[in-house]
Amino acid sequence: MARQLFFALGLLAILGLASAGKRVLVLLPNVNEAEKYSKFFGSLRDAGFDVTFKGVRDSSLKLKEYGTWLYDDLVLFAPKSEGFGGSVDQQTILDFVDSGHNVLLAVNTDVSEALRNLAAEFGVDVDDRGSKVFDHFNHATLDGQEDHTLIAAGDLVDAPVMVGGPYKEPVLFRGVASTIPGDSELATVVLGAPSTAYSFVKSGVQEPPTLMVGSAISLVTAVQARNNARMVVAGSLDMFTDKFFDALVTVNGASSHTANWAFTVTLARWAFQDRGVLVASNLRHHLLGSDEQPWGYRVNDDVEFLVDVVEVEGGVSKPYVADDIQLEFIMLNPYIRQPLQHDGKGTFSLRFKVPDVYGVFKYFVDYSHRGYSYIKLTHQVPVRPFKHNEYERFLTCAYPYYASAISVMLAFFGLGFFFLYNK
Incomplete structure (x- = not known):
């Protein structure tokens, strides 16, 4: 009976993970424009997402009702919009992210100030309205027309869990550039511009030289907040369209299809926490030779620490395998910091000797690997000195x-003997 109950609880937990993050709200200038992105949203539906389309200025628009969020993920495909309908505004979207939900924002060269400000709140600086990314060396020819703003990008982040790949085909991009601060710890350039690209505003007035050149340009940026909420800011709306998915382009004389379909769908699934999600559970520790978890330890005890880590993808859990998860045993400062060993089945462990220092220690696991959700575990345990009857009879x-x-004593007896018996 207990085994059946445990199995039922585990199944419910897996189903809970599988159903989490499935309700997606898509905001468009008008719902009829959804046809331009039919393959993209069709792939999300095939992955199990419940996609709802609404106009960005819909008067009935709302993300929250009676204290409950109505959606798990938000897609903004309305770059020209200066505001939102209903009860949605920038602060509502930021609260949406603060509560652990995810946002996919795609803009273009006509990006509004409102969406530039929203992207800035995510830590991404989108270039001025009207600016475009140009490349006179790595551009593509589409439908027989050579376009120097149609970038054939291939500089993908080295994190297959985020973008899939590597791809032999280029990712087509036509839109506006972005940058991220150099000291940013949360933002990642998912798709970088070629070294020959630059951002520029074409106008009749002579413009000063742009400072946004080459590797400083981010075409697509991903941000994972400290609460594991995920945001993606794409500078091109066209890259999600059926036209770019089916395009046959010519780059430097070579013809090929594009990788836009695989790239955008994989990135969207990552953004909606359908990929790259780590779940840590069953933290435990014990003395070597014992299976019981004690209330505390004595100095110099030999102990073992264990924790289970699984990776959830598409609602399916599988053991996570990595060599860079570290355990710290801390009292103000770490006394022990060593990598955990894994058994290939999702269990990470470490055997070590408790330091010869007594006090209140804590186990601490702080793991952040690009593309995966953060793991932060703490567990407090006291360490006591030897009791008076636990010491050896004679200490070395x-x-x-x-x-x-x-x-x-020998000197005392020798002196006494000499004093008593020597005249």
Whole structure:
């Protein structure tokens, strides 16, 4: 009976993970434009997402009702919009992210100030309205027309869990550039511009040289907040269209299809926490030779720490395998910091000797690997000194003191004997 109950609870937990993050709200200038992205949203539906389309200015628009979020993920495909309908505004979207939900934002060269400000809140600086990314060396020819703003990009982040790949075909991009601060710890350039690209505003007025050139340009940026909420800011709306999915382009004389379909769908699934999600559970520790978890330890005890880590993809859990998860045993400062060993089945463990320092320690696991959700675990445990009856009868370190005491006694008796029996 207990085994059946455990199995039922585990199944419910897996189903809960599988159903989490499935309700997606898509905001468009008008719902009829959804046809331009039919393959993209069709792939999301095939992955199990419940996609709802609404106009960005819909008066009935709302993300939250009676304290409950109505959606798990938000897609913004309305770059020209200066505001939102209903009860949605920038602060509502930020609260949506703060509560652990995800946002996919795609803009273009006509990006509004409102969406530029929203992207800035995510830590991504989108270039000025009207600017475009140009490349006179790595551009593509589409439908027989050469377009220097149609970038054939291939500089993908080295994180297959985020973007899939590597791809032999180029990812087509036509839109606006972005940058991220150099000291940013949360943002990642998912798709970088070629070294020959630059951002520029074409106008009749002579413009000063742009400072946004080459590797400084981010075409697609991903941000994972500290609460594991995910945001993606794409500078091109066209890259999600059926036209770019089916395009046959010519780059430097070579013809090929594009990788836009695989790239955008994989990235969207990652953004909606359908990929790259780590779940840590069953933290435990015990003395070597015992299976019971004690209330605390004695200095110099030999202990073992264990934790289970699984990767969830598409609602299916599988053991996570990595060599870079570390355990720290901390009292103000780490006394022990060592990598955990894995058994290939999702269990990570470490055997170590408790330091010869007593006090309140804590186990601490702080794991962040690009493309995966963060793991932060803490568990407090006291460490006590030896009791008076737990020491050895004679301590090796005390031999000099034993010798000095014995020498004093011998000297006393020798002096007394000499005083009493010597005239």
